Amino acid sequence: MIILGIDPGLRTTGFGLIEKHGQKIAYLASGTIKTADASLPDRLKTIFSGVEEIITTYHPDCAAVEKVFVNVNPQSTLLLGQARGAAICALVNANLFVAEYTALQVKQGVVGHGKAKKEQVQEMVQRLLKLPSLPGPDAADALGVAICHAHSGEALTALSNLAPGLAKRGLRVRGGRLIG
Secondary structure (H helix, E strand, C coil), X not given: CEEEEEECCCCEEEEEEEEEECCEEEEEEEEEEECCCCCHHHHHHHHHHHHHHHHHHHCCCXXXXXXXXXXXXXXXXXXXXXXXXXXXXXXXXXXXEEEEECHHHHHHHHCCCCCCCHHHHHHHHHHHCCCCCCCCHHHHHXXXXXXXXXXXXXXXXXXXXXXXHHXXXXXXXXXXXXXX
């Protein structure tokens, strides 16, 4: 299974791809989608197109995106949410299942505790994926999201694949749970 992790940002959106075989994970690719100092619609188009290009190149089976947290500055939070929306739209447009994880969940899944610093996430991503050097901070965060999904997202992906059949029986999946 190929998992695409996304760390959304209006200036820099990180992406990371890993492959999962049983309980083993392996690095495929990572990098960033950088937007020019342009209008908001142009930046969102760059993010959308960049994610589409990654999907076309690597053919992931599913995706995981970091959830937006509320900043001190509401305007920054709103802009980050729009960048995140552009990335999610590209993923959904490609018919990919999209899981969402908070920064706390990602840090717990990668480092083992939710208060980990960015540098600790980078080092653990390097170790877990046996990389020769530290990935950049945005790429490391995106790889961390993919790793988090690889470890805890199997059940979510399985439930989403069952969702159409469950709907016919009056059941649905909400928040990773089966609701009747």
